[in-house]
Amino acid sequence: MRVLCSTTAGEGHFGPLRVLAQACRAAGHEVRVAAPASFAGAVQRAGLEHVPFAEPSPEAMHAVFASLARMSTEEANGTVMAEVFGRLDAQAAFPDVKRMVRAWRPDVVLRDPAELASLAAAEAAGIAHIEVAIAVAALMEWGLVHLTDPLAELDEVAGLTHGTLLQAAAASPVFTLVPEAMDRAAGHSTGAASAVRDVVRFRARRETGPGRLPGSWGNPEAPLVYVTFGTVAGGLDHLREVFTSTLHALSALPVRVLLTTGASGEVALADVPGNARVEQFWPQDDLMPLAAAVVSHGGFGTTMSALSAGLPQVVIPLFSTDQYLNAEAVSAMGAGVTIHGGPEATPAMAAAVSRVLAESSFSIRSREIAEQIAALPEAADVVDQIGRITDTAAPN
Known part of the structure; x- marks a missing residue:
């Protein structure tokens, strides 16, 4: 199985995806990670093959972030979701990601929810795609509200029917490190963009030992x-x-x-x-x-x-x-x-x-x-479920 993972340039966005990518590679599958050129070091430190895609110009990014100072926290977060992830990042990356998909023909795309170029490329090529959660489910329910117009614009860029990407983003399977209790506690959106989704929960393997600290300080008996x-x-x-x-x-x-x-x-x-x-x-x-x-x-x-x-x-x-x-x-x-x-x-x-x-x-x-x-299965134990999703995807 050829697995293309795609992420934005953020450790928090890459972390859950890295766990699954390494599990797929350990199971003998071919794995590549599409990410901004500036993020090459993080991908390579994870022992994974990096395939770069273009990023927005610094001037375009600066214009968006300079505008945030005049906004409330809620408005600023919505603006970043729509303008940075939804428009600037996605439209800059799409040509490169589209070429990757056409040239390598992956069987499945595992994607950071904020990396939308790979969503468009997968839909255009008829390839299965899976969202790898970077937070509680309520975050992307919130995010889709702000992505309605940017995804419609990306539909046009990718040559897709209007509404294709919003529907695909809302309905794609999700692999998540979040336990069910936490998703329930975070609440659920009742917005029109929300949909019933197949959810696979897993955990990262943690090597826990006795612990280690950087020297001594304070009262060693204190918590x-x-x-x-x-x-x-x-x-x-x-x-x-x-x-x-x-x-x-x-x-x-x-x-x-x-x-x-x-x-x-x-x-x-x-x-x-x-x-x-x-x-x-x-x-x-x-x-x-x-x-x-x-x-x-x-x-x-x-x-x-x-x-x-x-x-x-x-x-x-x-x-x-x-x-x-x-x-x-x-x-x-x-x-x-x-x-x-x-x-x-x-x-x-x-x-x-x-x-x-x-x-x-x-x-x-x-x-x-x-x-x-x-009690959740380790990442290695859910790799087969990725394969089953790939097998049931519609043919190109």
């Missing part, structure tokens, strides 16, 4: 609180203060704090409290076995890692819709608490962390969800 705001916040000037304010908020608690700033930018923090240590990066698989709680922005990777490890969470969404949906799902499941208000709300962090550490219900519920995730 370890892991703090991360993902790979993007450190590169955004208006969010850098969240690191300092979070450390200040937690400085008086009887805990040890390990904060990672991410790879997107150098974040120099002065006056780090004695109970805290700051690293640009530390493997989450090494941290989770030793942590008592996790503080994050609600990014998909960290949220799922904490749930898989059975750790209670404090989530403070910072900028994107998926973060808000993940935060509300964690709270609704009883696996943690949400802090509303963005970076300005970090003074509430101390009370929230104290609560999830003190109230056993959070740890109990987190462990229950971890057991549900552990």
Whole structure:
């Protein structure tokens, strides 16, 4: 089986797809990853073959992002979905992805939900395609509302009948790392674009050992609180203060704090409290076995890692819709608490962390969800289902 995976240039978008791509390759299938040229390093570090496609011009991207400052968070997120993913990214990538599909003739396309050029190329070629979720199902239900017009434009670019891509995006099978309880907790859209979809749930294999920390600091007997705001916040000037304010908020608690700033930018923090240590990066698989709680922005990777490890969470969404949906799902499941208000709300962090550490219900519920995730099949065990979907797809 020839498997073409397609992703936008984001670690959070590529992560779930990478798990399935590696499982397909391990099963003996041919795998290629279509991704922006700028994302070649991430694909190659995963041990996968990268096939580049074009990206929008920096000027076009700057024009969109410069306009966001005048918008509410909700409006800005809708604009990014429509203008960046729906129009700029998709239309820039489509010619290259179309050529890839025609030249290589994959049996199936596994796609990041935000990578829409591969959706159009697969539909135009009559090839089976599968969405690999990057968040709870409610995110793409929300996203399709904003993609109605961009997908209609992409229909025209791809020579498809009006409405083809919206219908295809709404009805394609979904492979997801999200447990059913989390999708239910995140709620469901009643919009016209929503549809009943075949959903395959799986889990990533995690090599868990005794854990490992970057040296010693603070009281070694105190509970370890892991703090991360993902790979993007450190590169955004208006969010850098969240690191300092979070450390200040937690400085008086009887805990040890390990904060990672991410790879997107150098974040120099002065006056780090004695109970805290700051690293640009530390493997989450090494941290989770030793942590008592996790503080994050609600990014998909960290949220799922904490749930898989059975750790209670404090989530403070910072900028994107998926973060808000993940935060509300964690709270609704009883696996943690949400802090509303963005970076300005970090003074509430101390009370929230104290609560999830003190109230056993959070740890109990987190462990229950971890057991549900552990009961899901590994990625290697769902590769055959990809093949069955491919076999039942309509012939070209």
